[in-house]
Amino acid sequence: MKLTTKLAKIKLDNPTILASGVLGVTAAALNRASKSGAGAVTTKSIGPQRREGHDNPVVVELDCGLLNAVGLSCPGPEESLRELTKAVKSIDKPVIASFYGKSILEFGHMAEFISKAKPDFIEANISCPNVGEFGLPFGCSAKTAGKITKAVKNSTDIPLIVKLTPNVVDIRAIAIEVEKNGADVICAINTVGPGMKIDVTSGYPILSNKTGGLSGECIKPIAVRCVYEISESVDIPVIGVGGVSSGIDAVEMLMAGAAAVGVGTAVWHHGVDVFQKITGELMDFMSENNYSSLDEIIGRSHG
Amino acid sequence: MIEMVKIAGVREENPTVKTFTLDKQIDARPGQFCMLWIPGLDEKPFGFAKLNGNIEIMVRSVGSYTREMMSLDEGDLIGFRGPYGDGQFKLKGKHICVVSGGVGIAPLLPLVDEALADGRGVSVIHGAKTKQELIPLEKRLGDDVSLTLTTDDGSCGMEGTACDALRELLDGGVDQICACGPEPMMKSVLDVALDAKIYCQLTLERYLKCGIGVCGHCSIDESALMVCRDGPVFEAKQLVKSEFGRYKRDKSGAIIDL
Ligand SMILES: Cc1cc2nc3c(=O)[nH]c(=O)nc-3n(C[C@H](O)[C@H](O)[C@H](O)COP(=O)(O)OP(=O)(O)OC[C@H]3O[C@@H](n4cnc5c(N)ncnc54)[C@H](O)[C@@H]3O)c2cc1C
Ligand SMILES: Cc1cc2nc3c(=O)[nH]c(=O)nc-3n(C[C@H](O)[C@H](O)[C@H](O)COP(=O)(O)O)c2cc1C
Numbered sequence: 001m002k003l004t005t006k007l008a009k010i011k012l013d014n015p016t017i018l019a020s021g022v023l024g025v026t027a028a029a030l031n032r033a034s035k036s037g038a039g040a041v042t043t044k045s046i047g048p049q050r051r052e053g054h055d056n057p058v059v060v061e062l063d064c065g066l067l068n069a070v071g072l073s074c075p076g077p078e079e080s081l082r083e084l085t086k087a088v089k090s091i092d093k094p095v096i097a098s099f100y101g102k103s104i105l106e107f108g109h110m111a112e113f114i115s116k117a118k119p120d121f122i123e124a125n126i127s128c129p130n131v132g133e134f135g136l137p138f139g140c141s142a143k144t145a146g147k148i149t150k151a152v153k154n155s156t157d158i159p160l161i162v163k164l165t166p167n168v169v170d171i172r173a174i175a176i177e178v179e180k181n182g183a184d185v186i187c188a189i190n191t192v193g194p195g196m197k198i199d200v201t202s203g204y205p206i207l208s209n210k211t212g213g214l215s216g217e218c219i220k221p222i223a224v225r226c227v228y229e230i231s232e233s234v235d236i237p238v239i240g241v242g243g244v245s246s247g248i249d250a251v252e253m254l255m256a257g258a259a260a261v262g263v264g265t266a267v268w269h270h271g272v273d274v275f276q277k278i279t280g281e282l283m284d285f286m287s288e289n290n291y292s293s294l295d296e297i298i299g300r301s302h303g
Numbered sequence: 304m305i306e307m308v309k310i311a312g313v314r315e316e317n318p319t320v321k322t323f324t325l326d327k328q329i330d331a332r333p334g335q336f337c338m339l340w341i342p343g344l345d346e347k348p349f350g351f352a353k354l355n356g357n358i359e360i361m362v363r364s365v366g367s368y369t370r371e372m373m374s375l376d377e378g379d380l381i382g383f384r385g386p387y388g389d390g391q392f393k394l395k396g397k398h399i400c401v402v403s404g405g406v407g408i409a410p411l412l413p414l415v416d417e418a419l420a421d422g423r424g425v426s427v428i429h430g431a432k433t434k435q436e437l438i439p440l441e442k443r444l445g446d447d448v449s450l451t452l453t454t455d456d457g458s459c460g461m462e463g464t465a466c467d468a469l470r471e472l473l474d475g476g477v478d479q480i481c482a483c484g485p486e487p488m489m490k491s492v493l494d495v496a497l498d499a500k501i502y503c504q505l506t507l508e509r510y511l512k513c514g515i516g517v518c519g520h521c522s523i524d525e526s527a528l529m530v531c532r533d534g535p536v537f538e539a540k541q542l543v544k545s546e547f548g549r550y551k552r553d554k555s556g557a558i559i560d561l
Contacts, residue, residue, distance in 0.1 A: 021518070022517055022518070022519065023518075023522065023527075023529075024519055025518070025519040025520055025522065025552075025556050026519070026522055026524065026527065026556075028522060028523075028524045028525045028526065028527040029522040029529075031525075031527065032522075032526070032527035044519070044556075050555050050557065051555055052554040052555045053512070053554065053555070055344075055346075056340075056345050056346035056511075056512060057305070057338070057340060057346040058512050058518065059513040059517065059518070060304070060305070061304050061384070061515065062304075068513070068517075068518075070512060070513075070518055073512075073520070073554065073555050073556055074555060074556065075552070075553075075555045075556040075557035075558070076555070076557060079556075079557050199305055199307060199382065201306075201307035202307055202342040202380065202382070204342035204343060206305055206340075206382075208345070208346075264517075265517065267516065267517055268515055268516065268517045
């Protein structure tokens with residue numbers, strides 16, 4: 001039985017990927033996730049400035065997932081580059097360097113900057129708010145998403161993943177534009193919402209930022225639908241992220257068309273061992289249903 | 304999930320430390336912690352200074368959040384979530400030596416309660432810079448505990464550090480050490496314990512954000528053990544050859560020397 005999969009030209013031992021922003025603040029943490037069985041690991045999104053992020057509370061624990069507003073904390077580009085370089089050198093699996101900018105130009109600069117560490121992929125997180133254009137996330141406009149993709153492609157030779165937000169009317173249009181401008185892989189989805197949780201005793205929204213992105217079990221149906229629509233519309237591979245915590249969840253993502261699955265919030269309940277758990281369950285499913293490779297599962301639901 | 308809990312009582316321990324009794328009982332282990340939320344201000348981690356009956360939280364005023372806590376009174380509400388932390392104190396030895404620096408005594412108190420109830424011998428070393436910064440412990444600990452006080456300036460008890468006192472106590476049959484306090488102090492305790500080959504557990508303080516092992520902000524080099532999830536109590540062997548005693552990360556994640 002084969003669990004290997006491919007993203008652009010890069011091979012993964014198994015299809016599980018540590019999602020951005022979960023654990024991956026340090027090289028050591030990325031290494032731990034890799035040793036615990038992740039097929040690839042993604043760094044927390046690296047930004048152009050040192051940022052403390054939002055004050056606590058930055059997470060709300062819900063029955064069906066998490067609300068988070070960590071606020072893209074970042075020790076600054078130089079220190080992030082040092083951790084990234086250390087990660088690339090010490091980890092024997094693909095390392096994905098997630099990053100963001102506050103303008104199209106800055107996305108290009110950041111891509112060039114983090115490419116110095118020679119990660120296997122860079123991942124443009126275009127789900128963060130765009131300060132310039134109406135404050136909407138860059139990823140909400142197909143045109144802007146395309147421009148960012150192009151700016152990044154012009155700044156680096158490292159394969160590019162573009163990570164999309166689900167909070168749009170038509171994710172297909174955005175995926176098409178991103179592919180057209182040269183993206184090598186699409187990652188979907190980032191958090192849903194934003195949402196809000198109010199403590200009714202004090203009357204305060206719990207998150208200091210008031211609103212935060214929804215993740216975990218409750219967003220899986222949205223993630224599966226997005227992955228299905230994207231893989232229907234483009235030819236480049238898709239990383240399916242959102243609510244994956246079991247082998248069956250992974251199968252569902254793969255059937256929707258994903259070539260690999262990102263895992264974030266599931267680390268909360270299952271710890272870093274979640275990667276081994278998912279691949280174990282995935283193998284059980286494959287042997288019970290007579291699948292011998294992931295290729296037979298990927299995209300199956302498209303008939 | 305955060306729940307608003309009533310403060311059932313406040314006790315002043317010394318000019319900068321207060322103990323808050325919360326109108327809440329929980330099932331937790333010594334060493335575990337909670338996140339306390341002051342709506343509109345911030346949310347910060349605190350250990351449990353008492354676990355049987357209503358829980359107690361002992362707080363030292365060091366910055367804007369803890370200063371605000373000092374103004375809270377009986378009847379006020381505070382947001383509570385927890386208990387958290389898989390790394391907890393466990394009783395292994397027959398004679399446990401508890402080493403504490405200042406408010407570091409807080410999470411060790413439930414351990415002392417547990418050890419006494421279990422009929423084990425307990426020595427407590429409690430150190431601070433000056434007499435004023437010591438926590439009054441005689442009544443809380445009772446007669447079954449041997450208490451050694453130390454101050455850096457000799458204004459009360461033995462002159463020197465808590466670790467100096469530990470070295471002197473080691474011949475007395477101590478077979479387990481549990482420590483909490485400023486990191487340089489704990490680094491010395493760790494070295495003494497390793498040297499004497501005595502089982503030792505220590506708590507680690509790092510900047511906590513999510514508190515539930517997701518954001519990764521409190522992960523330590525190179526093991527990537529997370530203080531909030533794998534700690535906050537660690538065994539000595541988990542901390543050798545780590546960042547412990549050398550550096551930590553600030554709110555942004557940038558490395559700062561200790
Ligand atoms: C697991 C754990 C248990 C703790 N238990 C206790 C306790 O029982 N009693 C007690 O008095 N203190 C305890 N602390 C320390 C307490 O959380 C800090 O003193 C408090 O957060 C300081 O906040 P401030 O705004 O008053 O000070 P600031 O001026 O913000 O900071 C003062 C110091 O506290 C640290 N700190 C600030 N915010 C945090 C944070 N979110 N997480 C961790 N450290 C932070 C800073 O790095 C700095 O060194 C504990 C810390 C941890 C990690
Ligand atoms: C605490 C937390 C922090 C996150 N930070 C980032 C980030 O920095 N960059 C990013 O692209 N996505 C970030 N995400 C989104 C995740 O990578 C993922 O897309 C989303 O949580 C859905 O997957 P999940 O349900 O498996 O968590 C974060 C998610 C969480 C829960």
